[in-house]
Amino acid sequence: MKKYIWGVDVGGTTIKIGLFYSDGELISKYEIPTRTENEGKFILSDICDSITTNMSNHDIAKEDTIGVGLALPGPVDAIGVITGAVNLNWGVFNVVEEMERLIGIPVAAGNDANAAALGEMWQGASRGYLDSVMLTLGTGIGGGIVSGGEMLLGHKGSAGELGHIRVRDDETKRCSCGNFGCVEQYASATGVVNLAKEILENEPDVKSIIRKENLTAKDVFDGAKTGDELATKTVYKFGFYLGKAIGITVSILAPEVVVIGGGVSKAGNIILEALDKTYIESTFHACKDVPVVLATLGNDGGIYGAARMVLNKARD
């Protein structure tokens, strides 16, 4: 008989919960709100209550459940201690121990960007590979590294800050992290818009029909697809910085594949075309053939990865 796994992706406003068969098939998924009040003390018990109720409703016995995986918005170390999950108002504590105490079945936990990388490796774009890297291009840029089929954690679970790879030396505006010239400043949704604004400042006469107050990254990519000059110049710069960051990452880690996900990646192949030249130029020769592909699990990457963490932990 197939066993069950729960994959939970905890965000600042919504908790996404997926029920999986252990072979990776997603049976059902739903969302509950994230209650961040009182230092987020209800979050784990809300997840526990929801899963317990569901198991009861679907006649799923604890013995048939391998465990619960949690993808969390902060670094999680090898034993389950989370730090810096500011979106949940959490302090520092062992989230695995606490959740196992509440729910009474095995729990695994990891950072959500790492989880997305693991999810894509299990059932998505990097399926079948053991060494992969994923960049999630959203409002910011998240990074996840899978090495030998396992999430690469680094000290205190802090590895994979791919959004903060320094790619430009003459930047005068600060990144949200406090540094200057991080790739997040050019290749996130916010970054694309900022690049367009910078080009407009330097070249006020550039031809463009996308010149507007609330310009979005989608406007820029849509514009580039129709040959808009401002949009095309912006996408070129986006590709230069993103390609460089990925080339550097690949030279350091030698993965088998790089996956690009997140809202910005919905623009499609134009992303891959934009980064390709600089990616190849910035990658060590032994790795120049490492493919860069688009994610396929969309917003479900986190629940897939969370479920896969449970399998990895059970195998250890």
Add this chain to the structure above:
Amino acid sequence: MKKYIWGVDVGGTTIKIGLFYSDGELISKYEIPTRTENEGKFILSDICDSITTNMSNHDIAKEDTIGVGLALPGPVDAIGVITGAVNLNWGVFNVVEEMERLIGIPVAAGNDANAAALGEMWQGASRGYLDSVMLTLGTGIGGGIVSGGEMLLGHKGSAGELGHIRVRDDETKRCSCGNFGCVEQYASATGVVNLAKEILENEPDVKSIIRKENLTAKDVFDGAKTGDELATKTVYKFGFYLGKAIGITVSILAPEVVVIGGGVSKAGNIILEALDKTYIESTFHACKDVPVVLATLGNDGGIYGAARMVLNKARD
């Protein structure tokens, strides 16, 4: 009774062989020449003969020997397949299988730059840490990554090409790897000299007493220590590019410590002082306190790391 381990560092001209106790104590070390003729077919049997003779001379029984570790000048994958060891004239083959067949005791093998990182973690500058990064600044720059106490291999053992992190966009000269702007072009022994020459070309009137035909990296660091203007400017640029490469690496991997070794590192603390500012500026905030230290094992890092590989393999 203590057990024995052999650590072997195979270079293009010399093979260094160390006999260790399993607790990490180096009992003795010596060198034999590397015979690279006939596609390097004598190399493994020379090592085998040397070790076998030594075991016999010192009354070391096979049962008291945990194994032999090989640090090799090329990428080695998880099962022991080596590729691209051009200095040994080797093709692609499983070096672990072949050596075990010859010597009849367990064999472990890995890349020499990774081995040096592992050796420093075992008995050197990064002792006691599980996550570390090492850069070996020699004629070129080698890189090694230790993650969770194990060498990070990447696909086909190609991870850790830290010398080929792109740190400069306007470079017009090619790196030995074929790319432009790799940190090896500025922070290796050759790179330091090239930086000095570039400064001399751009500022022919710069004050300097180190202006000479066969300028070496040592001349530059010695000059900087006495305040020589050309040398000081060169070391500043050296530190900028090296600090940036290390900051990027630390942001991606979140190690606990970074170790700098190789001939250039003999210049001492001036190396660390030169890179510090740009290192901090280029590192993600969670990792800005990761220390950068000088290696302590010198040229023995490879044999220590090779020996440690045997222990890691025995524990798996």
